[in-house]
Amino acid sequence: MRDAYSILERVRERRPLVHHITNWVTIYDCANMSRAFGALPVMAHAREEAAEMAGQADALVLNIGTLTPELVDTMVLAAQAANDKGIPVVLDAVGAGATRLRTDCCTMILKDAKVDILKGNYGEMGTLAGAQAKVRGVENAGLEGDPSDTATRLALMHSNTVAMTGKRDIVSDGSRRYRIDNGTPLMGSIVGTGCMAASVIGAFAAVERDRALAASSALACFGIAGQLAAKGAKGPGSFKSALYDEASSLTQEEVEALLAVDCR
Amino acid sequence: MRDAYSILERVRERRPLVHHITNWVTIYDCANMSRAFGALPVMAHAREEAAEMAGQADALVLNIGTLTPELVDTMVLAAQAANDKGIPVVLDAVGAGATRLRTDCCTMILKDAKVDILKGNYGEMGTLAGAQAKVRGVENAGLEGDPSDTATRLALMHSNTVAMTGKRDIVSDGSRRYRIDNGTPLMGSIVGTGCMAASVIGAFAAVERDRALAASSALACFGIAGQLAAKGAKGPGSFKSALYDEASSLTQEEVEALLAVDCR
Amino acid sequence: MRDAYSILERVRERRPLVHHITNWVTIYDCANMSRAFGALPVMAHAREEAAEMAGQADALVLNIGTLTPELVDTMVLAAQAANDKGIPVVLDAVGAGATRLRTDCCTMILKDAKVDILKGNYGEMGTLAGAQAKVRGVENAGLEGDPSDTATRLALMHSNTVAMTGKRDIVSDGSRRYRIDNGTPLMGSIVGTGCMAASVIGAFAAVERDRALAASSALACFGIAGQLAAKGAKGPGSFKSALYDEASSLTQEEVEALLAVDCR
Numbered sequence: 173m174r175d176a177y178s179i180l181e182r183v184r185e186r187r188p189l190v191h192h193i194t195n196w197v198t199i200y201d202c203a204n205m206s207r208a209f210g211a212l213p214v215m216a217h218a219r220e221e222a223a224e225m226a227g228q229a230d231a232l233v234l235n236i237g238t239l240t241p242e243l244v245d246t247m248v249l250a251a252q253a254a255n256d257k258g259i260p261v262v263l264d265a266v267g268a269g270a271t272r273l274r275t276d277c278c279t280m281i282l283k284d285a286k287v288d289i290l291k292g293n294y295g296e297m298g299t300l301a302g303a304q305a306k307v308r309g310v311e312n313a314g315l316e317g318d319p320s321d322t323a324t325r326l327a328l329m330h331s332n333t334v335a336m337t338g339k340r341d342i343v344s345d346g347s348r349r350y351r352i353d354n355g356t357p358l359m360g361s362i363v364g365t366g367c368m369a370a371s372v373i374g375a376f377a378a379v380e381r382d383r384a385l386a387a388s389s390a391l392a393c394f395g396i397a398g399q400l401a402a403k404g405a406k407g408p409g410s411f412k413s414a415l416y417d418e419a420s421s422l423t424q425e426e427v428e429a430l431l432a433v434d435c436r
Numbered sequence: 437m438r439d440a441y442s443i444l445e446r447v448r449e450r451r452p453l454v455h456h457i458t459n460w461v462t463i464y465d466c467a468n469m470s471r472a473f474g475a476l477p478v479m480a481h482a483r484e485e486a487a488e489m490a491g492q493a494d495a496l497v498l499n500i501g502t503l504t505p506e507l508v509d510t511m512v513l514a515a516q517a518a519n520d521k522g523i524p525v526v527l528d529a530v531g532a533g534a535t536r537l538r539t540d541c542c543t544m545i546l547k548d549a550k551v552d553i554l555k556g557n558y559g560e561m562g563t564l565a566g567a568q569a570k571v572r573g574v575e576n577a578g579l580e581g582d583p584s585d586t587a588t589r590l591a592l593m594h595s596n597t598v599a600m601t602g603k604r605d606i607v608s609d610g611s612r613r614y615r616i617d618n619g620t621p622l623m624g625s626i627v628g629t630g631c632m633a634a635s636v637i638g639a640f641a642a643v644e645r646d647r648a649l650a651a652s653s654a655l656a657c658f659g660i661a662g663q664l665a666a667k668g669a670k671g672p673g674s675f676k677s678a679l680y681d682e683a684s685s686l687t688q689e690e691v692e693a694l695l696a697v698d699c700r
Numbered sequence: 701m702r703d704a705y706s707i708l709e710r711v712r713e714r715r716p717l718v719h720h721i722t723n724w725v726t727i728y729d730c731a732n733m734s735r736a737f738g739a740l741p742v743m744a745h746a747r748e749e750a751a752e753m754a755g756q757a758d759a760l761v762l763n764i765g766t767l768t769p770e771l772v773d774t775m776v777l778a779a780q781a782a783n784d785k786g787i788p789v790v791l792d793a794v795g796a797g798a799t800r801l802r803t804d805c806c807t808m809i810l811k812d813a814k815v816d817i818l819k820g821n822y823g824e825m826g827t828l829a830g831a832q833a834k835v836r837g838v839e840n841a842g843l844e845g846d847p848s849d850t851a852t853r854l855a856l857m858h859s860n861t862v863a864m865t866g867k868r869d870i871v872s873d874g875s876r877r878y879r880i881d882n883g884t885p886l887m888g889s890i891v892g893t894g895c896m897a898a899s900v901i902g903a904f905a906a907v908e909r910d911r912a913l914a915a916s917s918a919l920a921c922f923g924i925a926g927q928l929a930a931k932g933a934k935g936p937g938s939f940k941s942a943l944y945d946e947a948s949s950l951t952q953e954e955v956e957a958l959l960a961v962d963c964r
Contacts (some may be wrong), residue, residue, distance in 0.1 A: 190839045195478050199725050203891040205502070208936055213891065214795070214837030215725050218768040221801040228798075229837070240482040270492075273485040309453045311476030314475050363467040363477065385603065407681030408472055417557070417935030420889065459745050461727050504746040531742070534756075537749040573717045573742030573757070625948065627731040627741065671945030672736055 176389035177427040178315035179380045184210035186349035188230035188378030190371065191254075193217045193247050195237025197267065199365035202235070205368035208419040209393070222246045232259055233370055234287075236277055240410035244277045245409035246331040251285030260377040260386075261285065264370035269299030269307030282330055288375060289387050290326065290369050291335040294319055303324040320349050335373060335391065337366055341406035343388040349390035353432040354395025357404040358411045369394050388433055396430045397422055440653035441691040443644045447690070448474035452494035452642030455518075457511050457601040458479045460503025461531065462628035470630035472683040475639035485620060486510045487517035494609035494642035496523055497634055498551075500541055501530035508541045515549035524641040525549065529556040532687075533563030533571035546594055553641060553651050554590065555587070555599040555634050558583055585615050597647040599637060599655065601630055607652040615653035617696040618659025620666040621676045633658050652697055660694045661686055704917035705955040707908045711957055712738035716906030718899065719782075721745045721775050721929025723794065726892035728833060730763070730955040732894035735919075738884040739903035750774045751781035760787055762815075764805055765794035772805045779813035786908030788905040788914075789813065792898035795836035799826030810858055817905060818854065818917050819898050822847055829854040848877050862913035863919065865894055871916040875906055878916035881960040882923025884930040885940045893943075897922050910924040914916035918960055924958045 190211045194202050199215060206213035209276040216225040218240070226232045232254040234247045251261045263281055267274045278300055289322065290300070298305025298315040301322045305315045315322060319336060323344040327334040333345040359365040369391060376390035377383060397419040405411035446538070453476045458466050460540060471479055480489040490496045496518040498511045515525045516635035529539045531538045542564055545551065553630060554564070562569025562579040565586045579586060583600060587608040597609040605616040619681040623629040640654035641647060661683040669675035703828040718739045722730050727743060744753040747770070754760045762775045779789045791809055795802045797958040806828055809815065818828070826833025826843040829850045843850060847864060851872040855862040857936045859871040869880040880905035897919060904918035905911060925947040933939035 177669045184939075191837070195479075196460050196724050197467050200728065200891065203439050203725050206935070207889065208889050212837050214798070215723075215766055216799070217793070218801060220769060221799040224799045224801075225837075234530065238479055238481060243485060267480070270478070271480070271484060271485040273488075284461065309455070309476050309489075346762060361471065362680075372526075372792075406678075407679030407684045408468070409677035413677050413937035413941050416937030420935045453836070459743075460724050460730050464728065502743055502745060505748060531744070534742070535749040535752045537745070537752075573719070573740050573753075625735065626944075627728065627735050671948045672732070673941035673944030677941055690944060 173199050175385060176305055176392050176431055177424045179386060179389045179421060180378040183375050187212050187380055188375060189208055190233060190281060190374045190378060191216065191224060191226050191229035192233045192241065192371065193250055193369065194233065196236035197292045198367040199236055201364045202367050202371040204416065205419060206371045206375055208416050209375050213393040217243060217246060218264050219246045221390065222250040224301060226250040226253045226259065227257055229259060231262065231374040232321065233262045233374040234281065235264040235266055235366060235367055235370060238276060239274065239277055244281065248281055248284045255286045260288045262289045262291060262374045262377065263287040264367060265290065265300060268292060270309055271310055285346060287330065289333045289335055289373055289383050290330060291373060293366060294336060294338045297325055297334060297336045298322055299423045302350055303366050310369045320344065324349060335387040337369060341391045345384040348384050348435055349383050350377045352386060352388055352391045352395060354392045354399060354430065358397045358405060359398045361408045362412050390429055392433050393422060396427055399430055401428060439649060440695055443473065443650060443653045443690045444657050444686060446643040447639050450643055451476050451480060452639060454497060454545040454638045454642060455480065455490050455493035456497045456633065456635065457486060457514055458499035461501055462631040465628045468680065469683060470580050470620045471641055472604060472680050473639050481507060481510060482567050483513065484508045488512040489523055490514040490517045490523065491524060495526065495638040498528045498537060498545065499528040499631055499634060500516045501631065503538065503541055503648050507678050508545065512545055512548045515545065519550045522536055524552045524556060524647065526553045526634055526638045526641060527551045528631060529554065529560045529564060531571065532556060532560040533569055534573055539563060551594065551596055553597045553599055553637055553647050554594060555637060557630060558600060558602045561590055561600045562586055563597060584608065588613060599651040599653055601633060603645040605655045607648050609648040610650065612648055612699055614648060615698045616655045616659060618651055618656045618663060618694065620662045622669060623662045625672045626676050653683065656695055656697050657686060660691055663694055664690060666695045703913060704841060704920050704959055705952045706915045707914060708921050708950060710907040711812045711903050714907055715740050716903060717742060717904045718759045718761060719744065719754050719757035720761045720899065721750060721771065721778055722761065722763035722895065726763055726895040729892045730895050730899040732944065733947060734899045734903055736944050739899050741847060744757060745774060747774045747777065749901055750778040753782045754778040754787065755785055757787060758904040759790065761790045763792040763794055763895055763898060764802060765895065767781060767802065767805055770811065771944045776809055779809065783814045786797065789903045790819060790898055791815040792805060793818065793824045794894060795829060796820060796824040797833055798837055799949045815858065815860055817861045817901055817911050818858060819865065819901060821894065822864060822866045825854055825862060825864045826850055843919050848872065852877060852928050854865040861915055863915040865897060869919045871912050873912035874910050876963060878912060879910045879962045880923065881918045882917055882920045882927060882958065886930045886933060887890060887926045889936045890940050920959055920961050924955055927958055928954060
C-alpha cells in the first residue's frame with residue numbers, strides 16, 4: 173500500500189473528469205470533494221446527455237440516494253456508455269434494503285450494466301449479498317457474520333470489486349481483501365461522507381486500473397483527511413470545513429504516517 | 437419549559453428516523469441539521485417509495501420550497517402513510533402566498549392528509565389563515581394584527597399545531613400559545629434556517645407526543661444554538677459552521693440558561 | 701468604475717428579489733451568495749409557477765448546469781415573462797460545448813427569449829460565438845484568439861452583454877469592454893463560484909440598468925470578496941466559509957482599494 177499516495181498524485185496531475193449521476197442531498201459535496209482531491213467533477217443527469225457525458229469522462233459515479241425509476245434508467249444508459257469505452261463505473265447503493273425500490277434498482281443496474289466497483293455500508297452490501305442485514309433509512313446498520321466474507325461473496329457474484337464502508341472499511345475483489353482502519357467518528361457526524369467516499373473512489377479508479385487498489389487507496393486517503401481534520405474540530409461544522417482543507421493538501425508524509433491498510 | 441432539554445436528550449438517545457420530502461435548495465442542510473441534533477435523516481421523494489419510507493420513519497417533514505405538482509402528490513401519499521401509522525407530519529409551507537401554486541398545494545395537502553404541525557413564517561401562515569399578509573418570494577413578510585391570534589386561528593382551522601417563525605416564534609395548538617424569543621439576526625443572514633427549523637421540529641415531534649411542546653422546544657433549542665454560534669461569528673460563513681458545532685453539542689446548562697419561552 | 705460600490709450599496713438597500721432556475725449542484729450557494737450580497741433569492745422551477753414568480757422578481761438568473769429539456773422549456777417561459785416586464789435576464793451557459801444538449805438549449809433560450817446578460821467561461825462563450833473552443837465537462841478551457849474579441853462578437857450577435865469569466869474576466873456589450881482582474885485562484889478550488897458569480901450579476905443588474913456596468917461591478921466585487929477571503933484560508937473549506945463572511949461585509953474602502961477594472 174505504498175501506492176496510495178502515488179495514486180493520489182496521479183489524480184492531481186491528470187485531473188480526471190468524474191461524471192456523476194447522484195442524489196440531490198449530497199450532490200454539491202460529491203462535486204466539491206472530487207475537486208478537493210484534484211479531479212474535475214461533472215454532474216449531468218438528463219437522459220438526453222448522460223451517455224454522451226459518460227463517454228467523455230474518466231470515471232462514472234452512480235448514487236441512488238434520491239433515486240427515481242427514470243433516473244435509474246438514465247444511470248443504466250450512462251453505465252453502458254462507460255462500459256463500451258472501458259471507463260470505470262462506481263455504484264453507491266445508498267439505502268439498498270431500506271425500500272423495495274432501492275433494492276430492485278440496484279439489482280437492475282447490476283444486471284443491465286457492468287459495475288466495476290460496488291460501494292455501500294455494511295447493511296446495504298449485506299442486503300445485496302443476500303445476508304441477514306438490517307437497514308434503517310440510509311444509515312449504516314448491523315450485518316451478521318464476517319463482513320469480509322460478505323464483501324468477497326458479493327464481489328464474486330458480480331465479478332467486480334466491492335467497497336464496504338463502516339467503522340472498518342473493507343474492499344474485496346473476490347480474491348484480495350483490504351481492511352482499512354482510517355477515518356474518524358466525526359465523519360459519521362455529518363451527512364454525505366459516504367457519498368463523498370464514492371466520488372473519491374471514482375477519481376482514484378480513473379487513474380488506477382487495479383480496482384481494489386484504487387478503492388482501498390481512496391478510502392484510506394479520505395479517511396486520513398478525516399483524521400487530520402478531526403484534530404482541531406469543535407463539531408460537525410468546523411470538521412467539515414477542515415475536511416476540505418485537509419483533503420486538498422494531503423502530503424506524502426501524512427499519508428504514509430497514518431495509512432492503516434491491511435491486505436491479504 | 438424545563439422539558440426542552442429532556443426532549444433533546446430523547447432525540448439523541450432514540451435517534452429517530454426523520455423522512456423528508458423537501459426542496460432542492462436546503463435539502464443538505466435539512467439532513468445535516470437533523471443529524472446535528474441527533475436524529476437520522478432520510479430523503480426519499482420517488483412516488484414508488486415515499487409511502488414505504490414514511491411508514492418506517494418516526495416523523496415526516498414536508499417542505500414545498502421547490503415544489504412541483506408531482507412532488508406534492510407524492511407528499512400527500514407519504515403523509516397519508518404516516519397518518520395511518522400515527523407518525524407525526526410536519527409541513528413547512530415555504531412561499532405560501534407567493535404564487536398560486538404554493539398556496540393551492542398547501543391547501544390541498546392540508547385537505548387530503550392530516551398535518552400535525554404546520555410551520556411557516558408570518559406571511560405564509562397569515563396567507564393560509566386568510567389574514568392580510570404580504571409574501572415576497574420566500575422571505576418573511578409583514579402580517580397585520582396580532583400574530584398569536586393568527587396562529588391560533590390557523591391551528592383551530594386544522595385542529596393541529598401551528599409554528600410561526602420570525603423574530604419572535606409563536607407556537608399554538610389552538611389553546612396554548614408559546615412565544616419563543618430565542619435566536620439571533622444572523623440566522624436570517626443565511627439561507628435555510630427556516631427549513632432546518634422544520635427538520636428539528638420533526639426530530640422533536642418524533643419523541644414527544646405533545647406537538648406544541650415539541651415544536652416550541654425545538655425552536656427554542658435551535659435558536660439557542662444560533663445564539664451560541666453568533667458569539668464568535670464574523671459573518672454568515674463562519675456563523676453557519678458554528679451553528680452545526682453548537683447544535684450538536686448543546687448542554688443542559690446552555691439550554692436552561694438561555695431558554696426564552698413563555699407559555700399561556 | 702467608482703460605481704461598483706455604489707451599486708452594491710443599492711443592492712443592500714433595495715434587497716432585490718432574484719429568481720433562479722438553476723442547477724441542483726450549486727443551488728444552495730447561488731441562493732446563499734445572493735443573500736450575502738444583500739439580495740433576496742428565490743428558487744422556483746415548476747412550470748406552473750415559474751413565469752408568475754419571474755414576473756414579480758427584480759432579476760431572473762437561469763443556469764443550465766443540470767438541465768433537462770423540460771427545465772429549459774420552463775426557463776424560456778420564465779424569461780419571456782421577465783422580458784415582458786423589463787426584468788433583466790441572466791443566462792449562465794454551464795457546459796455549453798460539452799454536450800449537444802447543452803449547446804442546443806443555450807441556442808434555443810437565446811432564440812426564444814431576450815437574454816440581457818449571457819455569462820460563461822472562456823470555453824462556453826467561445827462555443828456559443830462559434831470560435832475554436834475546448835470544453836471538458838463544465839471546466840474552464842482554452843479559447844483561441846483574443847477573448848475580448850470573442851466576447852464582443854457574441855454580444856453583437858445577441859445585442860446583449862456578455863460576461864466571460866476566467867483568470868481575467870471580460871465583459872462586453874458590443875461597444876465597451878471591461879477587463880476585470882479581481883479574484884484569486886482559490887475561487888477555482890471550490891465548486892460553484894462561477895454559478896455564484898451569475899447570481900451576483902443578477903443582483904447587481906436588478907438595481908443598475910447599465911448591464912455591462914452591472915456585470916463588471918458584480919464580478920469585481922465578488923472577486924474582491926475572494927481576495928479578502930483568501931488571506932487567512934488554509935484550503936477550500938476555510939476559504940468558502942470566509943468568502944461568505946467577506947461578501948456580506950464588503951466595505952467601500954475594501955472595494956476601492958482592490959478594484960482592478962479596466963474599461964475601454
